[in-house]
Amino acid sequence: MKIILLGSGRVATQLGLALQNAGEEIVQVYSPTQAHAADLAKKLNAAAISSISALRKDADLYIISVKDDAIASIAKNLDLPNKLIVHTSGSTPMDVLASANIGVFYPLQTFSFEKEVDFKDVPIAIESNNPESLNVLSGLAQQLSSRVIKLDSKQRMTLHVAAVFACNFSNHLFAIAQHLLESQQLDFDLIRPLIAETAAKAQQHLPATVQTGPAIRKDEITLQKHLDLLKNEPHLQEIYRLLSQSIVNLR
Amino acid sequence: MKIILLGSGRVATQLGLALQNAGEEIVQVYSPTQAHAADLAKKLNAAAISSISALRKDADLYIISVKDDAIASIAKNLDLPNKLIVHTSGSTPMDVLASANIGVFYPLQTFSFEKEVDFKDVPIAIESNNPESLNVLSGLAQQLSSRVIKLDSKQRMTLHVAAVFACNFSNHLFAIAQHLLESQQLDFDLIRPLIAETAAKAQQHLPATVQTGPAIRKDEITLQKHLDLLKNEPHLQEIYRLLSQSIVNLR
Structure with missing residues (x-):
């Protein structure tokens, strides 16, 4: 497939590399910042563009992988009535793409620029407004990963929220420990x-x-000792209290 | 060394197995519940006792590994004036042992009954009220682990609180995701x-x-979408809000 990537962030970078490794052809990389487009385009043997008007119209798939609040405005500027356009966002409904042939290709992983990701175990959630494109996305996703799942926008957002708790918030707890x-x-x-x-x-x-841990054991003495130790950091006391209470509630 | 274990819970079990694997001799296992003492004693080729009065007085080390709030009362009933007595608790000061020759032997790991733990990478925090016993504990700890560290009671409790955030609370976030x-x-x-x-x-x-994640990116639109999705679970909304705010604060 001929694929055009709109975006040059962490998801665009890792997804682009994975697609290239799978034998797909990334023909263009778009970013409003030419240097960013050029950086990623170089890695992908693609052409870098910084203007939507320079977009080729002969690709098979257009992947918008930008900040959530920029997806709709980029999509609005695309003039590709029958082309398959997807975004890669967990929490953005598919229909913000506002075109005839649309979908979602959401890889659930925490990405960095440097560390190349093995997509094999990365769940990829796909969605489309038509069965033909869903098949296309399914086939593409299966080239990258053994875990491809069809989710609607509500399910996908739930998955994203779950990921925020399990990944972003956990990492923050590690940072508090640090x-x-x-x-x-x-x-x-x-x-x-x-x-x-x-x-x-x-x-x-x-x-x-x-x-x-002390909360699930209802070890009130230890809980109180820990709250005392945190007495100069009321903000951490509040987190300690709330999560301990939540552990007891979920029991 | 001849070692007596007072306690039969998860820490006592895994520590006993590790000490046995390291060639130490566990001579007795005490639990007020004879069946619990017998279960662990069998694994350790030790004698099971359910009465403190049956405790042998010729061991080199007495390890109290019970719930935090039971440590002091067990220690009070021991009549071993010069014997080295330690506990294995993260959040209990050494001096609750109230004897002449005391210490702490705190392995920092999350233990279960079933899964045998490789202690090699498990940090062991040690403390004693005298240099000779500190040496004994240091030597013993180094037989089990490559990460032995001398910590006073305040440092050890800080380590335990950090562990609650990084381990117990993270696991709870995984449970929320579930x-x-x-x-x-x-x-x-x-x-x-x-x-x-x-x-x-x-x-x-x-x-x-x-x-x-959305908090560190200050992606207010996604944060709001996620709070909306959690609208029927105000308790999870509260955790989401507090941790997102904390991520921004620590930035």
Whole structure:
């Protein structure tokens, strides 16, 4: 397939590389910032463009992979009445693309610019407004990943919210741990094996069934000691209290 | 060394197995519930006792590994004036042991009964009220683990609080993700690769430097969409709001 990437961020970068590795042809990379387009285009042996008017009209698939609030405005400027246009966003309804032949291609992973991602285990959620394009997207997704799933926009957003809790918020809790350790001149490395084991457990078990810690034990004495230790950081006390209460509620 | 374990819970079980594997001799296992003592004693080729009065007085080390609020009362009943007595708790000061020769042996990991733990990478925090016993504990800890660290009670409690954030609370966020996915008949398996990658990133980077997601991007539109999706679960909305705000604050 001839594919055009609109966007040059982390998702566009990793998705572009994965598509190229799968043998697809990325013909153009668009970014309003020419240098950004050029950086990614170089990696993908594609042409860099910084103006929508320079967009080729003969591609098979147009992938909009930009910040959520920019998707609609880019889509509005495309004049590709019958071409398949998709976005890669978890929380944006498909229909903001406002064209005849549209879809979604949402890879659920946390991406960085540097680290190349093995897509094989990355779930890809697809959606389209017509069965032919859904087939096209399904075939493409299956070239990259063994976990392709058809989700509607509501399901996809739920998946995204779940990912925010499991990934973004967890990472923030790791950052709070880092902050606490640093306050006592302790190395973050001390806690890395625990993080690895916590994630490993979640690969084997349902997390609700393997909860540990003072809250699930209703160990009020330890909870109070911990709140005392956090007394100069009321904001962390609040998080500690809320999550401990939530553990008890979900029990 | 001849070691007596007081306790038969998850930490006592995994620590006992690790000490046995390292060639130490567990001579007795105490639990007020004879069946619990017997279960663990059998695994460790030790004698099971359910009365403190049956405790042998010729061991080299007495390890109290019970619920935090039971440590002091067990220690009070021991009549071992010069013997080294330690507990394994993160959040309990050493001095609750109230004896002449005391210490702490705190392995930082999340333990279960079934899964045997490789202690090699498990940090072990040690403390004692005298240098000779600190040496004994250091030598013993180094037989099990390559990460032995001397911490005072305040540092150890900070490490424990950091562990609650990084491990117990993260697991709870995974459980919330599980709950959200189930509400849309989606499989938890969808999010497992993301959890694995999030933990893998924390092995390589400091988490504060690799934060992703709508909060750190200040993507207000997505944040609002997510809060709307959670509108029937005000408790989850509250967690979402608080952690998103905390991400912005720590930035």
